[in-house]
Amino acid sequence: MSKPWTKTRKRAISSLITLGFLVVVLLVMNVLIQLGLVNAGVVDMLKFIGINIIAAVSLNMVSGMMGQLVLGHAGFMLVGAYAAAMFTNAVGWPLTASLTPALIIGGLLAAIIGFLIGIPALRLRGDYLAIITLGFGEIIRVIANSLTITNGAKGYYGFPTFSTRQDPATLFNFIFVIAAFVVFFSYTFGTSRHGRAVIAIREDEIAAESSGIRTTYYKLLTFTLSAFFAGVAGGLLAHQLGIIDPSNYGFSKSVEILMMVVLGGMGSITGSVVSASVLTFLPEVLRGFANYRMLIYSVLLICVMLFRPKGLFGRAELRVIKPYEWLRDRHRAKKAQKTGGGGS
Amino acid sequence: MYFLTQLLNGLGVGAIYALVALGYSMVYGIVQLINFAHGDIIMVGSFTVYTILSWNFPVPVAVMGSILFCAIVGMIISRVAYQRLLNKGAPRIALLITAIGVSMLLQNLYQLIYGSGAKAVPRMFDLPAITVGGVQISNTLLNIAVALVMMVLLQLMVGRTKTGKAMQATSEDAGAATLMGINTSRIILFTFAIGSALAAVGSVLYNNTYQQITPYMGAMLGLKAFVAAVFGGIGSIPGAMLGGFILGIAEGLNNAYGNSVLTDAVVFGLLIIILLIKPAGLLGKHVREKV
Amino acid sequence: MRPIVLEVEDLSVYFGGLRAVEAVSFYIKKGQIVGLIGPNGAGKTTIFNLLTGVYAPTRGAIYLDEKSILKKKTWQRSQMGMARTFQNIRLFKDMSVIDNVKTAMNNQLDYTMLSGVFRGPGYRKEERAVSRRAHDLLDVMGLDAQADEYARNLPYGQQRKLEIARALASNPRVLLLDEPAAGMNPTETAELLQTIRMVRDRFDLSVLLIEHDMSFVMDICEYIFVLDYGRIIAAGEPEDVRNNPQVIEAYLGGEALGADDDA
Numbered sequence: 059m060s061k062p063w064t065k066t067r068k069r070a071i072s073s074l075i076t077l078g079f080l081v082v083v084l085l086v087m088n089v090l091i092q093l094g095l096v097n098a099g100v101v102d103m104l105k106f107i108g109i110n111i112i113a114a115v116s117l118n119m120v121s122g123m124m125g126q127l128v129l130g131h132a133g134f135m136l137v138g139a140y141a142a143a144m145f146t147n148a149v150g151w152p153l154t155a156s157l158t159p160a161l162i163i164g165g166l167l168a169a170i171i172g173f174l175i176g177i178p179a180l181r182l183r184g185d186y187l188a189i190i191t192l193g194f195g196e197i198i199r200v201i202a203n204s205l206t207i208t209n210g211a212k213g214y215y216g217f218p219t220f221s222t223r224q225d226p227a228t229l230f231n232f233i234f235v236i237a238a239f240v241v242f243f244s245y246t247f248g249t250s251r252h253g254r255a256v257i258a259i260r261e262d263e264i265a266a267e268s269s270g271i272r273t274t275y276y277k278l279l280t281f282t283l284s285a286f287f288a289g290v291a292g293g294l295l296a297h298q299l300g301i302i303d304p305s306n307y308g309f310s311k312s313v314e315i316l317m318m319v320v321l322g323g324m325g326s327i328t329g330s331v332v333s334a335s336v337l338t339f340l341p342e343v344l345r346g347f348a349n350y351r352m353l354i355y356s357v358l359l360i361c362v363m364l365f366r367p368k369g370l371f372g373r374a375e376l377r378v379i380k381p382y383e384w385l386r387d388r389h390r391a392k393k394a395q396k397t398g399g400g401g402s
Numbered sequence: 403m404y405f406l407t408q409l410l411n412g413l414g415v416g417a418i419y420a421l422v423a424l425g426y427s428m429v430y431g432i433v434q435l436i437n438f439a440h441g442d443i444i445m446v447g448s449f450t451v452y453t454i455l456s457w458n459f460p461v462p463v464a465v466m467g468s469i470l471f472c473a474i475v476g477m478i479i480s481r482v483a484y485q486r487l488l489n490k491g492a493p494r495i496a497l498l499i500t501a502i503g504v505s506m507l508l509q510n511l512y513q514l515i516y517g518s519g520a521k522a523v524p525r526m527f528d529l530p531a532i533t534v535g536g537v538q539i540s541n542t543l544l545n546i547a548v549a550l551v552m553m554v555l556l557q558l559m560v561g562r563t564k565t566g567k568a569m570q571a572t573s574e575d576a577g578a579a580t581l582m583g584i585n586t587s588r589i590i591l592f593t594f595a596i597g598s599a600l601a602a603v604g605s606v607l608y609n610n611t612y613q614q615i616t617p618y619m620g621a622m623l624g625l626k627a628f629v630a631a632v633f634g635g636i637g638s639i640p641g642a643m644l645g646g647f648i649l650g651i652a653e654g655l656n657n658a659y660g661n662s663v664l665t666d667a668v669v670f671g672l673l674i675i676i677l678l679i680k681p682a683g684l685l686g687k688h689v690r691e692k693v
Numbered sequence: 694m695r696p697i698v699l700e701v702e703d704l705s706v707y708f709g710g711l712r713a714v715e716a717v718s719f720y721i722k723k724g725q726i727v728g729l730i731g732p733n734g735a736g737k738t739t740i741f742n743l744l745t746g747v748y749a750p751t752r753g754a755i756y757l758d759e760k761s762i763l764k765k766k767t768w769q770r771s772q773m774g775m776a777r778t779f780q781n782i783r784l785f786k787d788m789s790v791i792d793n794v795k796t797a798m799n800n801q802l803d804y805t806m807l808s809g810v811f812r813g814p815g816y817r818k819e820e821r822a823v824s825r826r827a828h829d830l831l832d833v834m835g836l837d838a839q840a841d842e843y844a845r846n847l848p849y850g851q852q853r854k855l856e857i858a859r860a861l862a863s864n865p866r867v868l869l870l871d872e873p874a875a876g877m878n879p880t881e882t883a884e885l886l887q888t889i890r891m892v893r894d895r896f897d898l899s900v901l902l903i904e905h906d907m908s909f910v911m912d913i914c915e916y917i918f919v920l921d922y923g924r925i926i927a928a929g930e931p932e933d934v935r936n937n938p939q940v941i942e943a944y945l946g947g948e949a950l951g952a953d954d955d956a
Contacts, residue, residue: 178677184498189625189632196670247809251819255796261785266785269771269859271799324495350514353510356507359502359506
């Protein structure tokens with residue numbers, strides 16, 4: 059009667075549903091924003107959520123999927139921020155045109171630095187890798203603070219940004235599309251042969267090597283990719299805030315992103331997306347608890363590690379196909395009832 | 403002249419790093435954990451000294467009180483946070499993240515209690531003024547003396563006492579140690595207590611040397627002490643000493659000749675160099691993973 | 694005269710003062726099932742680690758198909774045809790059974806990362822092929838029904854089988870099995886014996902195994918090397934080894950090995 063319900067078909071339909079859903083959301087948001095029906099503060103919030111999603115999902119690739127604790131993620135964001143901002147500043151094009159190349163350049167520069175750092179760093183075992191990435195993150199920040207071209211600790215500003223009156227939705231669109239892409243990339247990467255190799259490294263590096271996996275290559279690849287997307291996130295953040303303050307891209311920021319990955323479930327892309335959203339949103343809503351925020355976070359972090367180390371989602375992912383199957387089965391059941399249960 | 407000052411200061415600071423590095427090294431030797439919260443124990447120690455002194459107790463009470471309190475805090479942390487994960491055989495990354503959480507917890511807790519501003523600490527020890535070439539070195543000498551004494555005591559304890567030998571056994575092969583009748587949980591607790599006590603001693607010296615404390619002082623200090631421990635050879639007691647002093651001198655030299663803003667970068671630079679050339683550290687032993 | 698697939702010459706490794714393996718030499722012919730036995734701590738797993746490149750020898754040579762592999766890294770040796778299982782099972786626990794196998798087939802796949810990410814034709818074609826091969830392999834080992842199950846959920850005996858399946862996935866010439874029968878009851882052990890023979894015949898490979906279960910070793914091995922304190926003290930066919938006084942001395946100090954227990 060109907061086509062065989064193979065895995066491939068399931069995946070194809072999942073993808074279509076997801077794509078359709080995203081397109082609809084994007085269009086709806088644009089309409090709402092243009093009609094002025096959405097508070098600018100809400101749009102800002104959504105933009106920050108998007109940026110954090112990009113940062114968290116990219117960190118998830120190296121820390122969650124590959125199991126390598128990296129503590130300098132914010133350093134790559136900082137590099138990408140400067141590169142992107144300096145580019146848009148230098149070319150003088152309208153931002154809508156210059157932002158895409160700027161982000162690519164930011165990502166590439168972060169990736170190059172990530173690659174250079176990764177070559178020595180990834181040879182080291184877990185704890186040492188964590189410390190050395192922490193160190194590099196701090197070195198990047200310290201250097202940024204002392205260079206003249208970055209304007210040091212005073213912050214780099216004066217580069218183009220979108221005006222809220224003329225381009226209220228443009229940056230939102232950029233962030234939305236890029237975040238969706240990063241999630242997509244992370245998912246397809248994770249389910250490809252490269253993803254299997256990467257996960258194997260997390261599960262048992264020695265067994266992975268014995269099975270023929272070139273661990274050094276994959277570690278470097280994933281680390282560089284993660285740095286690339288962090289750079290892109292940084293570039294977006296810079297153009298959202300209009301200023302790059304190195305102190306915002308230090309160890310605390312790295313830990314914040316790490317928390318999103320950990321709480322959501324290391325290795326779960328859905329988890330990273332959800333917890334990035336919640337952890338960006340919650341502090342705004344719970345303004346009154348601002349003083350206790352970091353304290354609560356630290357307690358939360360410890361509790362999660364002690365009682366549910368797999369995080370909220372564990373390693374599970376959102377199965378888009380499930381709701382579809384449920385709806386379809388209900389539909390068929392109804393149809394079968396109507397025709398008196400006959401036929402196949 | 404300036405060079406001499408910075409060099410001597412560097413030695414004085416190095417002694418503090420050495421003391422803290424000792425604690426790091428010991429804990430890492432036993433549980434293979436970089437206790438991120440270790441640096442913040444120094445902060446706890448410093449604030450304890452500050453508080454006890456502010457209640458007008460004499461200095462010796464403040465010192466003993468701080469050592470005791472830190473040892474207890476260290477034991478609580480290890481029991482509540484780490485022991486559980488260690489028993490479950492949790493992956494290393496989980497322990498590291500928990501340690502980060504504990505560190506954040508301590509920093510923010512103390513920030514809430516004491517406020518984030520710096521607190522001035524009165525001079526603690528009435529030392530005879532000793533000068534070399536016009537430079538006051540009494541503090542430096544004190545720091546170095548205390549650090550050396552602590553190192554010797556620690557070496558004696560680990561090498562000669564029954565508990566010390568049990569510590570060595572646990573650090574080499576925890577499984578075998580348990581089979582030999584050693585209560586490894588108790589040994590781990592003890593190690594954390596000693597490590598934290600050493601950090602407290604370091605905090606006393608810190609208060610005396612710098613006379614200013616903040617809730618965030620522990621983070622950078624701890625990290626630098628960790629670099630010192632790795633540099634000298636993690637798991638090695640004389641190595642921690644060596645690493646601490648070398649780091650202190652390197653910082654002093656950088657302050658004298660280089661850009662002092664880049665001091666932190668220099669510290670991490672040293673770490674990167676040693677990890678690339680001799681990851682086991684100057685005096686460390688290379689430990690093979692059992693396959 | 695069957696060709697030699699694996700040869701080891703004067704292999705030694707010292708850890709500080711400890712001579713874990715000392716002047717070990719042996720070889721395995723194509724299609725042979727060879728046993729490596731010895732008391733606990735004799736250095737058997739260490740030899741495996743040397744063969745696969747986890748440890749670097751202090752001295753000696755290793756030849757796979759007459760080519761020296763000393764300079765090769767572990768993953769390269771796997772590509773050249775050396776696969777192993779581990780004493781304490783080292784599966785990819787949070788991966789499905791079939792993914793465990795597919796992971797070991799990574800070197801037979803070619804598609805680039807971009808092709809994988811954007812699901813290009815290379816990805817689709819190669820993944821289909823690898824899926825088929827993985828299912829076939831699981832089927833041979835009797836695990837196909839659990840293909841999508843998480844490896845950690847498998848019962849112990851099946852986990853051991855999965856480890857062997859994963860080792861087979863990389864198309865090895867030599868299969869190194871480290872205590873494959875550990876923790877198995879007699880029924881499972883008998884089944885394992887059949888499986889190893891079947892695998893050897895079907896995939897045309899040679900097997901070197903470490904084992905403590907003496908009757909299992911005597912049954913399945915065509916040739917045995919005995920290790921004690923890092924040195925080979927005896928070598929020969931099972932019957933000869935069983936009655937070799939030095940071997941008996943090393944193990945039990947008196948009783949014959951694998952003999953029927955009537956005491």
